[in-house]
Amino acid sequence: MKRKISLPQGCVIFLLLYAVLAVGVYYIGGEQFWYSPNQTVQGTSGSTSTVGEIGKDTLLEQTFVPTVSEIQSVSLVFASPGKQNPGEAVLQLLDPSCGKVLAEKKAALSGLANNAATGIAFDQPVRVEQGKLLVFKLTVPAAQSGRSISVWYDDKQTFPGGGSWYLNGELKQGVLCFSYTGRTPLSFGRNYAKIMSGLGLLLALYCINLVWRQKKGRKSQGLNLINAFTRYRFLLHQLVARDFKTKYKRSVLGVFWSFLNPLLAMLVQYVIFSTIFRSNIANFPVYLLIGIVFFNFFTEATNMGIASIVGNAPLITKVYIPKYIFPVSRVLSSAINLLISLIPLLLVMVITGTAFRPSLLLLPFPIVCTILFCIGMCFLLSAAMVFFRDTQFLWSVVSMLWMYATPLFYPESILPQKYMFIFKINPMYHFIRFARAIIISGTSPEPKAYLFCIIASVVPLLIGGIVFKKNQNKFILNL
Numbered sequence: 001m002k003r004k005i006s007l008p009q010g011c012v013i014f015l016l017l018y019a020v021l022a023v024g025v026y027y028i029g030g031e032q033f034w035y036s037p038n039q040t041v042q043g044t045s046g047s048t049s050t051v052g053e054i055g056k057d058t059l060l061e062q063t064f065v066p067t068v069s070e071i072q073s074v075s076l077v078f079a080s081p082g083k084q085n086p087g088e089a090v091l092q093l094l095d096p097s098c099g100k101v102l103a104e105k106k107a108a109l110s111g112l113a114n115n116a117a118t119g120i121a122f123d124q125p126v127r128v129e130q131g132k133l134l135v136f137k138l139t140v141p142a143a144q145s146g147r148s149i150s151v152w153y154d155d156k157q158t159f160p161g162g163g164s165w166y167l168n169g170e171l172k173q174g175v176l177c178f179s180y181t182g183r184t185p186l187s188f189g190r191n192y193a194k195i196m197s198g199l200g201l202l203l204a205l206y207c208i209n210l211v212w213r214q215k216k217g218r219k220s221q222g223l224n225l226i227n228a229f230t231r232y233r234f235l236l237h238q239l240v241a242r243d244f245k246t247k248y249k250r251s252v253l254g255v256f257w258s259f260l261n262p263l264l265a266m267l268v269q270y271v272i273f274s275t276i277f278r279s280n281i282a283n284f285p286v287y288l289l290i291g292i293v294f295f296n297f298f299t300e301a302t303n304m305g306i307a308s309i310v311g312n313a314p315l316i317t318k319v320y321i322p323k324y325i326f327p328v329s330r331v332l333s334s335a336i337n338l339l340i341s342l343i344p345l346l347l348v349m350v351i352t353g354t355a356f357r358p359s360l361l362l363l364p365f366p367i368v369c370t371i372l373f374c375i376g377m378c379f380l381l382s383a384a385m386v387f388f389r390d391t392q393f394l395w396s397v398v399s400m401l402w403m404y405a406t407p408l409f410y411p412e413s414i415l416p417q418k419y420m421f422i423f424k425i426n427p428m429y430h431f432i433r434f435a436r437a438i439i440i441s442g443t444s445p446e447p448k449a450y451l452f453c454i455i456a457s458v459v460p461l462l463i464g465g466i467v468f469k470k471n472q473n474k475f476i477l478n479l
Contacts, residue, residue, distance in 0.1 A: 007214055007226070011207035018203060022196040028358050029444040034189030037446060039068055042179040043159045047152035050079045051167060051176075054089075054148050060138040060176070063096070064163035066128050068182030071103075073121035074136060077177035079150040080114040087142035089149065093126055094135045102126050102134075109140070109149050117177070125182070133162075136178065152177040188447040228322050235321065239329035243304065244336055281411050283440050285348050290439060291408035293341045294366070294432050298374055299399055301334035305378025306385050306392050309475055316476065323472045324465070327378035335371055349439070357442035365450070366434040369457035373427050376457070379464030383471050386478050406432065427456035 005013070026033065043062070051060065074091060087109050093102040103126040112118050128134060140148055153165065155174035165176045188195070206222070213220045229236070281287050308326040309316065316323060342363075349356070385391045406428045407414075415422065423429045430452045437445040 008211050011211060015200065015204055015207065018200055022200065024361065025444075026192055026196075028362055029447075032444045032446055033186065033192060035070075035183045035185055036068075038072070038181055038183050040179055040181045041067060041160060043163075043175040044154040044157040044177055046154050046157070047077060047177050048155050048174070050150040050152050053145070053150055054138070054140045054143060055145065056141055056143040057168075058139065058143070059166075059168050060151060061166040061169075062136045062159070062163060062176045062178045063133055063165070064136065064159050064178075064180070065133055065161040066130055066180070066182065067161060068180075069128060069130055069184040070125040071122070071128055071180050071182040072125050073119050073181045075117050075119040075179045075181070076138070077117050077152040078112045078114065079152060080109065080112050086110070086144055086147060087140055090137075090139045090141060091120060092137040093122075093128075094137060096133060096135050102128065112149060115152070117179070119181070128182075130184070136180075186447060228325075232322060232325055236325055236329055236332075239325065240333045240336070243330055243333035283352055283354060285352050286345070286354050286440055287436060288409055289345050289348050290435050291406070291432050293338065293345055294370060294435060295403060295406060295408055295428060296341065297334055297338040297370065298377075298428055299403070300337065301331045301371075301374040302377050302381060302395065302399065304330040304334055305374070306381040306395055308378065309382045309386050310389075323475060324379065324468060327382045327468075328375055331371060331374045331378055334374070335367075338367065338370075345439075354440065355442055359438040359442050359444055362438045362444060363435065366431045366438075366453060369434075369453045370428075370431045372457040372461050373431070376460035376462070376464035379468035380460075383468045383475075386471075386475050402426075402428070408432070427460065430456045 041064075043064070054060065071093065074093075088106045089109055089112070091105045091107065093104075094100065095102055103122045103124075105120055105122050107118075107120050138151065143149075153172070153174050153176045155172075157175050158164075159175045159178075163175065165172050165174070165178075210220060210222050210226075213223055305327045308330045309323060312326050315321065316326075348354075381391060381395060405422060406426055407423070412423065412433075430449070434445050434449050434453055437443065437449070
């Protein structure tokens with residue numbers, strides 16, 4: 001006989017699991033928790049002419065106001081007459097307020113590309129103060145006349161955030177074809193232990209409160225939820241099994257369709273968007289399949305959940321059962337298909353040579369967030385369906401529009417920056433973006449991506465739960 005886990009034991013297991021996850025996520029997150037994504041600030045995208053040959057007494061200066069706290073590299077568009085240019089270019093970053101040289105780098109002239117941007121990385125990231133004017137200097141101390149380099153500039157632009165360029169101390173119009181790449185340290189990484197310890201303490205206090213309330217016989221929403229799922233666990237299991245089996249009843253291929261569907265959808269869309277409508281997305285098959293797998297789950301779960309109350313009317317009207325069991329069971333049965341759909345995703349990763357990195361261990365996070373979001377949506381839709389039966393027809397239109405508003409088969413960059421809010425308010429965008437980052441890029445997303453996913457899943461869940469609970473007693477009058 002299976003041993004029943006008591007509430008204190010369950011709380012201990014939960015807190016231990018939380019500690020393991022907190023430590024694991026920290027090590028997988030790596031630099032993403034400590035620094036913002038690299039940012040490149042470009043002075044201009046065009047050029048009009050060169051500054052002329054840079055002699056040994058020539059001094060080029062470009063002032064700019066950094067928007068990052070660490071500068072890793074700078075880039076210039078050089079004009080180089082040949083590969084045998086002798087000497088070195090000396091690049092410096094200075095703080096003009098005190099004249100201090102923050103960083104210096106020497107680059108062989110013979111290795112500079114002709115009429116193309118050349119990035120030059122500093123030996124160590126240079127710590128700078130955001131919003132404080134800096135000066136970039138370029139000299140060629142050993143330049144030979146007729147064999148030195150030049151630099152392109154644009155006389156019709158100004159540097160973003162302010163800045164000017166000077167030739168031998170003389171102010172010139174426009175901006176050098178200059179850019180810098182950097183990043184900003186995040187306080188999240190430095191305070192990760194404090195944040196997670198504080199959250200762990202709150203969870204521990206809540207668990208202690210639950211155990212105390214159970215011992216004293218007092219009521220609690222948390223205890224009610226735990227007791228309901230414990231009491232109706234068998235029923236929930238039966239409903240999930242029934243929904244899963246019913247879907248493939250009398251089907252020749254049966255469960256194999258959960259494996260085949262995303263693959264066929266990917267093949268069709270891959271042919272269309274890689275040949276007819278060409279896409280320059282890196283690793284497009286995996287990019288596409290991730291979107292298909294997650295959005296197919298969302299569509300299937302909501303389409304099944306919308307009729308979860310109406311479809312179980314005979315059972316609801318005869319015996320007392322917590323009504324939220326029915327939409328939850330529909331989502332969980334669809335989640336089984338989601339897990340099966342991950343198999344073709346892994347297969348396509350192998351075929352395309354996508355590396356399997358430790359970041360894959362973070363995949364359960366966007367999956368759990370998507371499941372919670374779908375449960376919240378099913379609460380709303382199933383409640384609306386009881387009072388307004390046209391909800392199912394309206395939802396079919398809304399879900400189709402939702403699909404096109406989510407970057408499944410097109411890049412995010414296709415949308416102008418001013419319309420990016422369409423993506424930002426779309427929960428499925430955040431879940432899919434998170435999954436793509438850990439699978440394709442092989443790195444943990446930035447900390448705010450975790451926050452967005454949590455908000456996008458918990459808020460709809462809470463709203464859906466509140467609306468469902470407020471109206472559930474009226475269901476029986478409208479079934």
